[in-house]
Amino acid sequence: MKRGRAADAVKAARQATGMTQQQLSFEIYESREAVSQQENGRYRVQPNISKYFTEKHNNPWVALEAAAEYTGWGPVKLDGEVVDLHRASVAMKTKEELTEALQAIESVCVANHPRAIREYDKQHLEEAILQAIDAIVALTQYVAVICVDYGFSWLKMWQKHRTKLQTKGFIRK
Template sequence: MSKSKLTQSFKEVRNGLTQEQLAMELNVSRESISKYENGHVRIPADITNILMAKADSPRLAFAIRNEYTKTGPIWLDGPNADLHRSSVREKALEEIAELVKCLTEFSFAKPLKNLSEWEKPKLHHLLEEAVEAITGLEHLLVVVCEETGISYTDVWQNHHTQLRAKGYVQ
């Protein structure tokens, strides 16, 4: 396994603890911590769950989802990423507007399996806009949670509770 955002996030979550101290907290060997951090061994799901409960790190959540599912947004850390709350807000609004435009222009009236060849690229574009909007919104959530100290995990848990209360999930 090569170094990844997950191994970087794992190191950040250690937050000043030595590998030995974290190993004791996680009930694993110090050598295991070293292997996780260096990308030599995949971090087990139970360890990532413990780390999320302990650290409530939105960036770790991003990295876990991407590492294990190869889906979802990845943390934007390139030279063109501006993660100031105002910039993230503006980008999220821009991406949402582009998605709304695509949704408004695309008809879902007929079964999607019957789309013509010229309609399929429009649907694909709509899906790309949805992913960009999701990425923008998730970055907004993370930036605001990190800056204010609001728990990222609690925001999601509250959302899940509301979904259950409304009968959308069991």
């Protein structure tokens, strides 16, 4: 198996806490070898490691990277050479991406049946989808950076959101 981003995220998260692989293995009830194999990409990062870093260290990045590797889609931590994850930069970029997504969504009519859509409109709809995905990624970065920087629990924020959805009848328990 090719070493993926989730493996790098686990190693970085472990090192940021100052733990050795052996110490992490005691925390998650796995062998040091299992931790090593996940960090080196021989095995996929397991949910218990993602959950550990999210719950105990308020680090959502391992879980985001692992989920994206498992599913083949979804937001990951932006880490390219031109990315600035300072909270002010992330907030500004999120506003920009949301504005672009709203403009793209407003420019397309989805009231017509999908079989009746013209090719021209279909191209605009595809652009709206891509703009919406850009906004989802930006919002994910925003929530993660703000939670980490200000000490809000990533997990508790998502639990509050789920409770709100349940209360409003949008999801079942």
